[in-house]
Amino acid sequence: MSEIVLDQNRNLRDYENTVKEAVREHYRKMRTKQTVEYNQRMRKKYLTFDKPMLLWDAITKLNDLVDVSDPDLDLPNIQHLIQSAEAVRNDNRPDWLQLTGLIHDLGKLMYLWGCDEDGNSQAEQWGLVGDVFIAGCKLPDTCVYPEFNALNPDMANPAINTELGMYEKGCGLDNTLVAWGHDEYLYQVLKNHPTNRLPEEAMVMIRYHSFYPWHTSNSYSQITNARDDQYKEWVKDFNQYDLYSKCERMYDLDEVREFYEPIADKYLGKGVIYW
Numbered sequence: 001m002s003e004i005v006l007d008q009n010r011n012l013r014d015y016e017n018t019v020k021e022a023v024r025e026h027y028r029k030m031r032t033k034q035t036v037e038y039n040q041r042m043r044k045k046y047l048t049f050d051k052p053m054l055l056w057d058a059i060t061k062l063n064d065l066v067d068v069s070d071p072d073l074d075l076p077n078i079q080h081l082i083q084s085a086e087a088v089r090n091d092n093r094p095d096w097l098q099l100t101g102l103i104h105d106l107g108k109l110m111y112l113w114g115c116d117e118d119g120n121s122q123a124e125q126w127g128l129v130g131d132v133f134i135a136g137c138k139l140p141d142t143c144v145y146p147e148f149n150a151l152n153p154d155m156a157n158p159a160i161n162t163e164l165g166m167y168e169k170g171c172g173l174d175n176t177l178v179a180w181g182h183d184e185y186l187y188q189v190l191k192n193h194p195t196n197r198l199p200e201e202a203m204v205m206i207r208y209h210s211f212y213p214w215h216t217s218n219s220y221s222q223i224t225n226a227r228d229d230q231y232k233e234w235v236k237d238f239n240q241y242d243l244y245s246k247c248e249r250m251y252d253l254d255e256v257r258e259f260y261e262p263i264a265d266k267y268l269g270k271g272v273i274y275w
């Protein structure tokens with residue numbers, strides 16, 4: 001049975017006092033290299049949907065990946081996925097939300113076909129994980145380590161370095177280039193998946209769960225619209241399970257698969273997913 005109970009008073013995401021230099025270095029590289037040009041290039045390169053893999057094989061592949069940007073958890077990412085799902089289940093929330101917990105970080109699978117130069121390998125994860133921001137307008141001070149914002153080459157471009165940058169007022173998040181990483185990758189893969197029946201809420205949670213400057217710090221109000229206000233409620237609801245489920249409890253995928261497999265079949269079908 002599920003055992004994960006959320007404690008929202010835990011002091012997580014403490015980037016100032018974090019002792020891990022690797023986390024800081026991750027964000028320095030991410031802020032320096034994630035430009036509009038990079039973002040467009042990655043979409044073209046990785047959104048090809050030509051690599052078939054079953055959901056359960058994909059989940060297993062995250063046994064070999066530890067998220068370097070996470071100051072609070074050093075376990076293989078598969079553990080974080082199961083912990084998130086079990087926390088949702090423990091709260092008796094809907095089955096699709098439980099499944100969303102189980103799959104929300106599967107976009108990290110990109111490391112299998114990524115490389116160091118693109119920042120989506122085991123060694124270099126600045127194009128794979130971490131809090132995201134919008135490429136194409138001024139970086140807000142609400143980003144973690146805002147002192148790195150000035151390192152982004154786009155911030156020297158007067159067509160980009162303003163509040164709106166290349167966007168129109170109120171254009172909405174779906175019309176922006178959110179920094180490239182596992183959120184956008186999985187969203188696009190599932191959007192392309194013909195037997196995907198996940199509700200819109202789940203797709204929004206998947207796409208924007210790492211967008212902390214927006215969902216937690218309320219930046220980008222010049223770009224967002226009423227639709228995004230609804231999105232934010234959904235994403236904040238999901239965030240409690242993503243963040244506060246982190247613990248040392250280790251799971252075996254086989255002990256939970258029996259429970260989640262019928263839910264996965266219901267919302268995603270039984271066939272392979274094209275990555």
Ligand SMILES: [Fe+2]
Nearest residue numbers: 104105209210
């Ligand atoms: Fe994530």
Ligand SMILES: [Fe+2]
Nearest residue numbers: 080104105242
């Ligand atoms: Fe996560």
